[in-house]
Amino acid sequence: LRPVVVIGVLIGALLPYVFGAMTMLSVNKAAQEMMHEVRRQFHENPAILTDPEQKPDYNRCVAISCQSALKEMLLPGVLAIFAPLVMGFIFGSHCLVGMLLGAIASGYLLGVMMSNTGGAWDNAKKWIEAGSFSIKDIVQGK
Numbered sequence: 001l002r003p004v005v006v007i008g009v010l011i012g013a014l015l016p017y018v019f020g021a022m023t024m025l026s027v028n029k030a031a032q033e034m035m036h037e038v039r040r041q042f043h044e045n046p047a048i049l050t051d052p053e054q055k056p057d058y059n060r061c062v063a064i065s066c067q068s069a070l071k072e073m074l075l076p077g078v079l080a081i082f083a084p085l086v087m088g089f090i091f092g093s094h095c096l097v098g099m100l101l102g103a104i105a106s107g108y109l110l111g112v113m114m115s116n117t118g119g120a121w122d123n124a125k126k127w128i129e130a131g132s133f134s135i136k137d138i139v140q141g142k
Helices: 003-044 058-072 074-091 093-129 135-140
Strands: none
Touching (some): 003 074, 003 093, 058 074
16 A cells, blocks of 8 residues: 555545535534624614515515525536545546545544434424424433
8 A cells, every 4th residue: 555545545535524614614603704794784673573565675685595505616516526636637637546445434523424324304394494493301301
């Protein structure tokens, strides 16, 4: 086993986690922008909360979402495109194969873990929405 292959495997195993962290930070930034806009609309027009005739500015929220999606996903996209190119041209084909193997193995495990975590969050949300959540249940261990 060549050292350059091991380096490729280690860097490749790291890439899905870096990509996932970058996308989660991007979603956080977009959500923060959306929260500020909604709060601004509530502050400027409090009747939105009580009067069904008053409509919020949905177009502004959609624009924030679209702009943020395009702007924030640029860096993760660059990572996904240029990481294999840089590894292949600088360190050679053996390192590139190691990186791809590491990324596939690590990415598969990360995908399964995130999928299960998402399902658990969704189930918890539904459980709370159904009214099953109370401090008494937590204390009794239910």
